[in-house]
Amino acid sequence: MATEIPKQYDPAAAQSKWAVYWDEQGVFASSPNANKKPYTIVIPPPNVTGALHLGHALDDTLQDILIRHKRMAGFETLWVPGVDHAGIATQAVVERRLFEEEKKTRHDIGRDALVKRIWDWKEQYQERIIRQLKNIGCSCDWSRTRFTLDPQCAKAVRHFFYKLFAENLVYRGKRLVNWDTFLQTAVSDDEVFHAAVQGSFWYIKYPVVNPKPNEPTHVIVATTRPETMLGDTAVAVHPEPRKALDNIEKELFAELEKASPKDRDGIELELNALRQRRTEMLPQLEQLAAMARDRRTLSLPLTSREIPLLCDEWAKPEKGTGCVKITPAHDPNDYEVGLRQKLEMINIMNKDGTLNDNGGAYTGLTMQAARKRIVDDLDTAGLLAKVEEREIELAHSDRSKTAIEPFLNDQWFVRMTQLAQNAIDAVNPAAAAQPGEKTDKINIFPPRYTKGYVDWLSEKRDWPIGRQLWWGHRIPIWYCKDASEAELKTAFANRTDVTWRWDDEQQQWWICSEEDDLAADAVKGHKIVQEEDVLDTWFSSALWPLSTLGWPNETPDLQYYYPTSVLVTSRDIITLWVARMVIAGLFNKGVKPFSEVFIHPKILDKYGEGMSKSKGNGVDPLSVVLKYGADALRFSLAFLTTENQDVRLPVDFECPHCQAVIELTKKNRTLPSMECPKCKKKFRTQLAEKPDDKALPEAAVVGERFEVARNFCNKLWNASRFVLMSLGETDEQYDDGIRDTSTLLLEDKWILSRLATVTQQVTDGINSYRFSEVARAIYDFAWDDYCSFYVEMVKYRLGNAELRTTAERVLLFVLDNILRLLHPITPFLTEEVWHRLGEVRPKRGLREQVAASECIALAAWPIADKNAVDVEIEQRFAVFQQVLRAVREIRASRNVPPKTDINFAVKCDDVTKKLLEPMSPYFRSMAGANAAGFGQDVAVPTLASMLPLDGMEVIVDLSGLIDVDAERNKKEKEIAKLAELVKAKESKLTGSFIEKAPASVVEAERKSLESLKEQLSVSRVALEQLINTGNC
RNA sequence: GGGCGGUUAGCUCAGUUGGUUAGAGCACUAGCUCGACAAGCUAGGGGUCACAGGUUCGAGUCCCGUACCGCCCACCA
Secondary structure: HHHHHOOOHHHHHHHHHHHHHHHHHHOOOOOOOOOOOOEEEEOOOOOOOOOOOOHHHHHHHHHHHHHHHHHHOOOOEEEEEEOOHHHHHHHHHHHHHHHHHHHOOOOHHHHHHHHHHHHHHHHHHHHHHHHHHHHHHOOHHHHHHHEOOOOHHHHHHHHHHHHHOOOOOOOEEEEEEEEOOOOOOOOOOHEEEEEEEEEEEEEEEEEOOOOOOOOOOOOEEEOHHHHHHHOEEEEEEEEHHHHHHHHHHHHHHHHHHHOHHHHHHHHHHHHHHHHHHHHHHHHHHHHHHHHOOOOOOEEEOOOOOOOEEEEOOOOOOOOOOOOEEEEEOOOHHHHHHHHHHHHOOOOOOOOOOOHHHHHHHHHHHHHHHHHHHHHHHHOOOOOOOEEEEEEEEEEEEEOOOOOEEEEEEEEEEEHHHHHHHHHOOEEOOHHHOOOOOOOEEEEOHHHHHHHHHHHHOOOOOEEEEEEEEOOOOOEEEEOOOOOHHHHHHHOOOOOOOOEEEEEEEOOEEEEEEEEOOOOOOOOHHHHEEEEEOOOOHHHHHHOOHHHHHOOOOOHHHHHHHHEEEEEEEEEEHHHHHHHHHHHHHHHOOOOEEEEEEEOOOEEEEOOOEOOOOOOOOOOOOOHHHHHHHHHHHHHHHHHHHHHHHHHOOOEEEOOOOOOEEOOOOOOOHHHOOOEEOOOOOOOOOOOOOHHHHHOOOOOOOOOHHHHHHHHHHHHHHHHHHHHHHOOOOOOHHHHHHHOOOOOOHHHHHHHHHHHHHHHHHHHHHHHHHOOHHHHHHHHHHHHHHHHHHHHHHHHHHOOHHHHHHHHHHHHHHHHHHHHHHHOOOOOHHHHHHHHHHHHHHHOOOOOOOOOOOOOOHHOOOOOOHHHHOOOHHHHHHHHHHHHHHHHHHHHHOOOOOOOEEEEEEEOOOOHHHHHHHHHHHHHHHHHHHOEEEEEEEOOOOOOOOEEEEOOOEEEEEOOOOOOOHHHHHHHHHHHHHHHHHHHHHHHOOOOOOHHHHOOOHHHHHHHHHHHHHHHHHHHHHHHHHHHHHOOO
């Protein structure tokens, strides 16, 4: 029966089988259990903008490793799955698609139709995302799947907003916002990126009104955005340009003193420019400052407006012309100046990016078109002094990729001063962070990420929470113009879930309701109108640990599972998301939302770029699963997770027809289908959406790093196959045999000692998020110790009736433990083998929680047996390994045919002799070498190869096999190397090393020198013997 | 401009509090179809640990500086 086990692990079969099994058995379902400690993770909800890529797969694999480990370790584990509506991002992709496919904008189809399309999109991608998670083996409690826009989350959102409003922590005000003219919404600073574009620097002349004699007739300002001049309400000059220049010069001198010779030239250049500016421009700037104090005005070109020339320190005399135009409604810095100088703020733009009525002759043009016309008109009027070509860093919307226009708009904000401070106080300083530490504070790992979190919060910038979108949580505010407070009181008499505040600026009531049920006639005789804007996506994400557990209701879930145990995510949303969850958790519940935060590396593609949906370089984890299986994918990802900030994971396509590897390039990575250059047949990629493409066979994604893991899975599969085929029939509890140490041989004790060490390493490693170390430790143990040594040695014992029973027990015991240690990383493979073992040995012990016939996902996590750790045993075993390696090396280097047995002896002391003698059968079975003898006075054959080791000499009889010249050559090289080492060590041991280094280190070095010397003399004797042999 | 990473074998990366002759996988070379596994087995070659200085008996590891690569934040009329 056992021989039916295939030679290769079949991941697809195991995946479909066990995914269904776990689901049917309710293995991942969780509910509050007073007898167990909770261990909770909420998934960072992926955006429904698109499918998951390998970056998500890493995030989710790590969480699953933690969850599966804790589940086995006896915790009541809950992993809450879900997806995020991702307001702007999702609306943007749907809008973009609408435009590409139907050339329509959202205004063409209207709010309801657009929202319906987005819901369709959401359903499609949520389904796909959940399928991806399931297929890579995530052990979430699927019955609890949440969506940030579902009724429960909506309730939490309204409650949060209400609480903030009631405590006067939200306000509405005119603010300069980043306006996305494509999406027609404000976006936060965090949703803006800067990119260099080719632009120009225009110098424009503003005529002075009624210039006096000796006064300049024009003031020249430089700008990259001439069209905004229509909104200018002043031109500023520095009040004390001389003093300002003096200060800068002073600073430069100070810098020059400290500067390295290399930097000096640059500073000198700056100084020169400054001096030149002083002579050429300072007199005029001082004159202008004087004019400004004199309240002189300028005539704003192309308009009939007069604007003041004024003094403000924002005008830097060292930059541009030293004068700067002030456009408060369209520039963040000018806005500040405008507030300071109480300037009029003239908004010249409509929400769609065209000029409004304030644009005069240019009304209706886009900002772009207006720029051209304005420059032309200025030129015609002789008011364009000069134009410089130059590269400008321009703000772009992260969502629509279009240029941002600073825009004055009404906006809702959350006051951050106190909230941010609380969130700062909630984290442990980086230096104090220890995994698993019992503390009220949050620990961030790796600790270096703590700084960014604290720094960002320290700015305490108010959070703009409104978005002019249709996809999201509508702000629960209703406006009422003309009711009296008494009327409001009457209308909401018995309601504790409605509150209001008077908006002085707009002369209206703000009515905030916690329940989404305010009718238009809720206030008798008055119309109330709900705010059109929706909330920033992060507003609902901030509540994720709360809303997924039932908040604002004090549910049993919330009481049991909150705060969650750890949050696992990547570094780019530490501020946007992690910080805001902390804020929301503390504010709403008074308790941090999670105890630890683990930040894992980002996955980069072969070009070193982070994977993202918008770039199109995201690789579908299922394309990897298709080729290598989910276990291999997961193992690779765990293996990659070092403390580094990024990991590179290059992949290519594999043609499903001819298996040719097709390089994945920036060009073809966005294609839904392509043709194989080799076999000329077509195939689809993960991006296929149209029926034609979907009908094609799918290309898998291949990468070297996955092969390593796939090979490992297969290795373990085959080791298990060997064990399954070797086990005899018995009904015993194999672990009883382990506890009876009297029958254990050296190799048994050795592998049990190693197992105990590795068990501890793996347990500690998972608890402290050192995933790479964990994967490496099991990999090395399973492959090198278990397969290469233990299994090989056991082969001999299985054929020996007396030695068989213990060997079988240990063999099985260790495999059983490897499987359990590995289960969090490779769940399908281990579950498959576990059940097969269950058929042969249903009564395996060590199962506190479940019977052997049940699944490994619920089996007990191995506990390291400290008593089994035996350093001396490991050292003794290492001697055996050394000798075996030496014999093999001699065999290999002398090209002894594999079927030819050789004879060997080891010259050694009595202790070693006693150790090696029982190992004779293994030298035979593992190296084809017959032991001729061990001990002080073994006979040395006339033709022998001798290899000196630490305190021993391995002698292989090569009569009839040896090439004397080659042997001599080898020996000479060896002697030279040894002599060099001896020399180095001798000189080390004559220096002050002896006095200053700790005695134990010195002693170790002495011993090492002795050993080297001995090896050297052995080699010299061997060489001499060779020469003699060669001569006769 | 501020902050944070990185630089170790041809490639991708490990390297705990400084301590014998710096490791792994892939690739490469030679030999193996020996009953778990060719996705494998055995052996081998390959590194002045980016550069320069310092601390130390001793530095890949600690300190200072330089160069290059990358990320984040802020700003640039």
